[in-house]
Amino acid sequence: MTSPIKIAVAGANGRMGRAILPLLAADPVFAFVGGIGREGSAGAGLIDRSAAIAEADVILDFTTGRAAAELAGLCAAAGGPALVIGATGFDRDELDRISEAARTIPILRSGNFSIGVNILISLVAQAARALPAQDWDIEILEAHHNRKIDAPSGTALMLGEAAAEGRGVSLASVERRGRDGITGERPPGEIGFAVLRAGGLVGEHSVLFAAAQEVVTLSHSALNRGMFARGALSAARWIAGQAPGEYGMRDVLGLP
DSSP states (O other), X not given: OOSOEEEEEETTXXXXXXHHHHHHHHOTTEEEEEEEOSTTOOOTTBOOHHHHHHHOSEEEEOSOHHHHHHHHHHHXXXXXXEEEEOOOOOOHHHHHHHHHHTTTSEEEEOSOOOHHXXXXXXXXXXXXXXXXXXXXXXXXXXXXXXXXXXXXXXXXXXXXXXXXXXXXXXXXXXXXXXXXXXXXXXXXXXXXXXXXXXXXXXXXXXXXXXOSXXXXXXXXXXXXXXXXXXXXXXXXXXXXXXXXXXXXXXXXXXXX
């Protein structure tokens, strides 16, 4: 697609939206057509959702699972634009609605747009494939700011999916989201999650592979939201002009 790529941002007043807007303004590859706020919201640069769908080549969505699924359906019904979804906290029905929309338009969905995190996801899958479940336990630890509304984080779930994929099982069949009380021994093959919410933490993720006599830890620390914003714009640049379908950051980065 020729420049400029026309971009609208759903959730423009949120933390990620505010991080993306200055980068959009500074990059001649993109033209910002407007932000989509919550229903009834007003402010400079905000346009209504129907205008954004009509004008944009790509909409970046950093809202909620419910709102993102609804937007995906509206974009598909209009035959476009393409959609980059950074929202997390989806239920099964919302994911199914996004998958249905992706039969008509290109949709890139990721719980994390950091290049480093997506490299980490690839490494976790490789490690899980190499380290047998009967000898190596997997625990995923994540920490975020105290305003985050979903847990585990979308990134933690992506890491869990990568670990399960490496072991050839479904995450749903082996996940353990927290422990409390008399839990009994940890069963072999379980993938555990631990969650912290405190202060202004941007994002910390670690995956522990623990055997009886050694531990391998793969981790990533986010220092500011700028890296997520830059990754989201890379995703928008990549998705523009793609065929309908569901994509992720691994497609953008050419990772297996």
